[in-house]
Amino acid sequence: MAGMTMLSDQGLRMDGRRPTELRKLSCRLGVFTQADGSAYIEQGNTKVLATVYGPHEVTGAKSKALHDRVLVNCQYSMATFSTGERKRRPRGDRKSIEMTLHMQQTFEAAILTQLYPKSQIDIFVEVLQSDGGNYCASINAATLALIDAGIPMKDIVCACSASFMKETAVVDINHLEETHAGTEIVMAILPKTEQIVFLQINGRLHEDHVPKVIDMGMKGCRDVHTVLTQTVQSHIADAMATMGE
Amino acid sequence: MAEVLLSQAEKIFIVHGVEDNVRIDGRSCLEYRSFEIETGTVSNASGSARVRMANTDILVGVKAELGVPALRKPDEGKLEFFVDCSANANPKFEGRGGEELANDIASMLSQAYGDKNTLDMRKLCIADGQHCWILYIDVLLLEVGGNLYDAVSLAVKSALYDTKIPNLTLTTNEEGQVEIDLSDDPFDYSEIDVENCPILVTCCKIGKSHVIDPSVEEEVCSLCRLVVSVTRTGHITSTRKVGAGSLLPESIAEMVSTSREIGISLNEALLNKLKGRI
Numbered sequence: 001m002a003g004m005t006m007l008s009d010q011g012l013r014m015d016g017r018r019p020t021e022l023r024k025l026s027c028r029l030g031v032f033t034q035a036d037g038s039a040y041i042e043q044g045n046t047k048v049l050a051t052v053y054g055p056h057e058v059t060g061a062k063s064k065a066l067h068d069r070v071l072v073n074c075q076y077s078m079a080t081f082s083t084g085e086r087k088r089r090p091r092g093d094r095k096s097i098e099m100t101l102h103m104q105q106t107f108e109a110a111i112l113t114q115l116y117p118k119s120q121i122d123i124f125v126e127v128l129q130s131d132g133g134n135y136c137a138s139i140n141a142a143t144l145a146l147i148d149a150g151i152p153m154k155d156i157v158c159a160c161s162a163s164f165m166k167e168t169a170v171v172d173i174n175h176l177e178e179t180h181a182g183t184e185i186v187m188a189i190l191p192k193t194e195q196i197v198f199l200q201i202n203g204r205l206h207e208d209h210v211p212k213v214i215d216m217g218m219k220g221c222r223d224v225h226t227v228l229t230q231t232v233q234s235h236i237a238d239a240m241a242t243m244g245e
Numbered sequence: 246m247a248e249v250l251l252s253q254a255e256k257i258f259i260v261h262g263v264e265d266n267v268r269i270d271g272r273s274c275l276e277y278r279s280f281e282i283e284t285g286t287v288s289n290a291s292g293s294a295r296v297r298m299a300n301t302d303i304l305v306g307v308k309a310e311l312g313v314p315a316l317r318k319p320d321e322g323k324l325e326f327f328v329d330c331s332a333n334a335n336p337k338f339e340g341r342g343g344e345e346l347a348n349d350i351a352s353m354l355s356q357a358y359g360d361k362n363t364l365d366m367r368k369l370c371i372a373d374g375q376h377c378w379i380l381y382i383d384v385l386l387l388e389v390g391g392n393l394y395d396a397v398s399l400a401v402k403s404a405l406y407d408t409k410i411p412n413l414t415l416t417t418n419e420e421g422q423v424e425i426d427l428s429d430d431p432f433d434y435s436e437i438d439v440e441n442c443p444i445l446v447t448c449c450k451i452g453k454s455h456v457i458d459p460s461v462e463e464e465v466c467s468l469c470r471l472v473v474s475v476t477r478t479g480h481i482t483s484t485r486k487v488g489a490g491s492l493l494p495e496s497i498a499e500m501v502s503t504s505r506e507i508g509i510s511l512n513e514a515l516l517n518k519l520k521g522r523i
Contacts, residue, residue, distance in 0.1 A: 032388050033300060035333065045288060049387065051333040059336065075332050075339055080383040081290040081306025090329045090385075091340075124332040124339070126387070128304065129287050 006180055007166040014177065015044075019170040022160075022220060023133075025227045027141070029148045029235040037149025041141040044174055045131035050141035052149040054121035064120075069113035071120040074103040076138060078127040084175075099135060102198060106139060106159075106188050109197040112152045121151060132175035133161050139188050139198075140224060147232055156228055157197060159188035160220030162213050164205055169216035171223075187217045191225040194218070249461045259466045263451045269462060275507065277458045282399070282518060284407040291380075292408030296400040299460065300390025302334075303397055305382065305404040309411075311425070312379040314370060322369020322377040324358055326351040327384065328397075334389040343386075350384065350397055353485060357398070357443045357474035360482040364405075364442060371413060372423040378410060391461040394472045394487075398445035399515060405442060406519045409434040439519075443474040443482045444512050446504040450492065455500050457507050471500045475508025477516065 007013055017023070023044030032038040037052035058065040065071060076099040077091035090096075107123060123145070125138045139159035146153060163173045163181040170177070178184055183205045188198035205213065251259075259269055266273050280298035287293035290306035297303075314321060328351045330343025337343070358364060369378040382404065384397055412433045414426045449459040449467040456463055464470070468490030474482045484501060486492065492500075 032302070032333070034335075034388060034390065038333070047287075049333060053336045073339075077329075077331065079287075079304070079306065079385050080327060080329065080381070081287055081293070081308050084289055086308045086310060086381050086383075090331075122332070122336050122339070124336075126331050126333050126385070128385075129289055131289075 006177060007168060007170070011168075013170060015174060019168050020216070020219065022172045022223050023174065025140075025224065027144055027228065027231045029144055029231065035145075035149075037145040037147070037151070039141050039144030039148055041137055041144065043133055043137040043140070043172070045129060046127070046133055046137045046174075047129040048134070048137040048141040049126045049128055050138065050145040051124050052122065052142070052145040052151065053124075054149070055116040055119040055151070056122075058118065058120045065118045068117050070111065070116035072104055072108050072111060072113065072123065073120055074100050074107065074123045074125070074142075076100045076103060076125050076127075078130060078134070082127050082130045099138070102135065102200070103138065103142065106157060106198045107142065107146070110143075110153045110155065110157045110190065111146070112154065115152060121146075130175070132173055132178045135159065135186050136161050136172070136188075136224075140228060144228060144231065148235075155190040155192045156225060156232075157188050158191055158221040158224040158228060159186070159198070160217055160224050161186045162217035162220060164209050164213050169209070169213045171216050171220040183213075185213050185217055187214070187221065189218060189221045191222055249465055251462060251465050255462075256466050259462060260452045263454050263456055263463075266454075268456065268460075270460065272458075274454055274456050275503065277507065277511065280396070280399070282403050282515075284403055284519070290404075291410065292404045292406070294400050294403035294407055296396050296403065298392060298396045298399075298458075300388055301393060301396045302386075302388035302390075303400040304385040304387055305397075305400040306385070307404045307408045308381045308383070309408065310379050310381060311371070312377060314374060314377040318366075319374035320370050321366035323379045324355065324364070324366070325379060325381045326354045326358075327381065328354075328386070329383065330386045330389075334386050338386075350394065353394065353445065353472065353474075353483070354382075354384075354398065354401060356483040356485075357445060358482075360443075360480075362441055362480065363476060363482060365438065368438075369410075371425065372415060375423050376425060380405075380408070391464055392447055392458050394445040394447050395458065398443070398474070399511075402439055402442045402444060402515060403519060405437050406439045408437050410437070440516070441476050441478065443476045443480075444508055444515065445472050445474050446508045446511065447472050447487075448500040448504045450490065450496065450500070455496075455503060457503070471497065471504065473501055473504035473508065475505050475512065477509065477512040479505055479509050481505060
């Protein structure tokens with residue numbers, strides 16, 4: 001029965017969105033002054049804060065430094081009050097470690113790493129409120145923070161999730177849909193070249209449907225890209241205005 | 246990086262300024278900066294508040310969960326403080342780097358709230374020795390820029406003010422066990438009386454004078470600080486000396502009384518703000 005209510009006969013989802021509709025996406029750049037780059041993103045009820053420090057000298061063990069490219073150091077943590085049930089630890093649990101690793105992979109593919117050999121870039125992400133699509137919101141926030149820090153990238157990385165319910169592909173699923181739909185694909189793309197830098201499919205999905213859902217995810221990513229670009233442009237316009245040309 | 250490095254000349258400039266009762270941002274020694282408070286920011290929590298004071302940014306979430314009372318205090322609920330130093334604030338906090346500071350703040354808070362008169366813990370008890378509310382007060386440091394203790398305590402008090410605890414109906418079954426029914430109505434809740442909750446006031450010793458609400462630069466110049474927790478009525482629930490320097494008993498007494506006065510007016514101002522009287 002759960003599947004019946006997920007998508008109404010009129011083609012509306014539980015929160016009233018159409019299958020191709022994203023949640024309200026609002027973001028801000030440069031929220032903190034101390035960090036080199038920072039960004040805050042709200043994707044529906046999911047709220048994520050990202051900061052970037054660097055490029056700087058490698059901290060801790062010097063043996064971690066890479067001779068030909070920059071070391072991308074990520075940390076994903078969730079506030080203990082961010083989820084419905086209280087989390088006991090903000091980081092260090094299996095899921096956070098996995099998320100950290102995924103983020104690292106994604107950004108190693110996007111940042112022009114060869115420009116800063118023997119250095120380090122820190123990307124810290126903090127989920128303040130979680131309502132599904134944590135990974136996507138984290139990636140989008142981190143991208144904006146990297147842009148704010150002025151770190152050269154191949155493209156603005158955009159991430160989006162998608163699912164499949166009642167023979168329909170739906171985009172940007174929330175927590176309720178995440179737990180009920182069964183399948184979830186999470187992807188991050190470089191929109192200009194339409195290359196996928198991260199792809200994960202959780203749950204069961206028939207082979208025939210995979211392309212449909214991936215296409216929906218791609219569409220979501222492109223929509224996210226539009227919003228992110230607008231934010232960056234208006235942020236830069238504001239910065240220019242305060243500088244007086 | 247987030248730490249502040251000051252040269253000798255800069256330090257002398259600050260110290261001389263403080264002697265003449267003028268600080269680098271134009272305040273006098275006992276003047277508090279204005280700060281922003283926002284309550285109800287996290288919808289997943291029972292109560293939440295965000296405080297931004299200059300460059301310090303604190304987010305507090307309170308979650309009320311059902312639990313079992315402690316054996317020694319069967320008629321009281323519990324308060325659990327947890328502080329998380331986010332790496333966003335300082336890259337040094339990455340991994341377990343912020344744990345020391347986090348534990349320090351958490352213990353300071355639980356000491357300040359340890360006094361019986363601050364919060365009526367018996368109101369958090371549901372059934373004697375069987376069920377009680379546990380309030381998890383989770384503090385998240387998003388940005389650290391001076392006067393951390395004060396900002397945290399202001400945020401905690403505001404978040405507790407915002408906390409909504411659902412009302413319960415109790416029934417006793419044949420075996421004498423208490424069963425709990427949670428109301429379906431989200432507007433059926435009770436609030437916490439925060440009138441007597443303490444606020445931490447940091448008093449910073451710079452040269453011969455002392456300074457309230459120090460900025461990061463002033464904290465670097467100071468020999469040591471005294472953190473005093475003050476309630477609305479002027480009761481002091483705990484004090485702690487922070488920093489490497491040493492203090493004479495006379496100056497401690499002086500600092501405590503200054504902090505007390507500031508604390509009383511700060512409590513008053515915060516309560517007025519929270520209740521929407523300003």
